[in-house]
Amino acid sequence: MLTGIELAAILGAALVQPQGAVLRFLAEAGLLPPGQDDALDTPHVATVVLALLGIVEPRHAAAEAHYLAGFEYVANFRRRAVGGAVVSEWLPKSAVGNPLGPTVAEAIDAMRTGGFWQAGGAAPYRLCRVRDATGDLVFLETYRRAGEAAVVEGLVYAATNGGTLRHGALSMRIEVALDWLLIRELAERLGPLPAAAADPVGDAPAMELRAN
Numbered sequence: 001m002l003t004g005i006e007l008a009a010i011l012g013a014a015l016v017q018p019q020g021a022v023l024r025f026l027a028e029a030g031l032l033p034p035g036q037d038d039a040l041d042t043p044h045v046a047t048v049v050l051a052l053l054g055i056v057e058p059r060h061a062a063a064e065a066h067y068l069a070g071f072e073y074v075a076n077f078r079r080r081a082v083g084g085a086v087v088s089e090w091l092p093k094s095a096v097g098n099p100l101g102p103t104v105a106e107a108i109d110a111m112r113t114g115g116f117w118q119a120g121g122a123a124p125y126r127l128c129r130v131r132d133a134t135g136d137l138v139f140l141e142t143y144r145r146a147g148e149a150a151v152v153e154g155l156v157y158a159a160t161n162g163g164t165l166r167h168g169a170l171s172m173r174i175e176v177a178l179d180w181l182l183i184r185e186l187a188e189r190l191g192p193l194p195a196a197a198a199d200p201v202g203d204a205p206a207m208e209l210r211a212n
Helices: 004-014 020-028 042-052 058-069 100-112 180-190
Strands: 072-082 085-091 115-118 123-132 135-146 149-158 174-179 208-211
Touching (some): 004 020, 004 180, 042 058, 042 174, 072 100, 174 180
Antiparallel strands (some): 072 085, 072 149, 115 208, 123 135, 123 174
């Protein structure tokens, strides 16, 4: 079981910036239980993860989480680095996928059932948000080695009001990034799913949910 006070302690140990204000405003908005000793569930953790990708003041955390939850799956990407050379490419969508909010919740539930996001031997790497004048994007990244190359690839989600995709966008400055290991720790602290919900049925395009 994961409680609010335990969540705050984990985030405080893992992140540079204190997140107490974010959690407080999410609770005031009714997105987290009011009591610090109340048990949390997958939707609560997914909301916190999205809020932590926010680039606004903590008092706007609830609105930011809601905004990011609606990001649409728009493309796949791949970035290969060999020596000092880096090649980035956009790839077409591989399937019809859920918005970002449900996708993050599905990943957390998969972790709770002993599965994890993997594809072709890749390890979950980061969930990161990049934003500049061309658009507002969130990347669900995996990492793998391919010979001498380091390969980062995954899914791209964009704001529904028009995140612009263009070649070179992968070189945008990363403003916020969360390691999947942190999200996995939160998922494991939630504990196993109830038996009735232990079979994740979500839509995870271009990635697979596999047992560890």
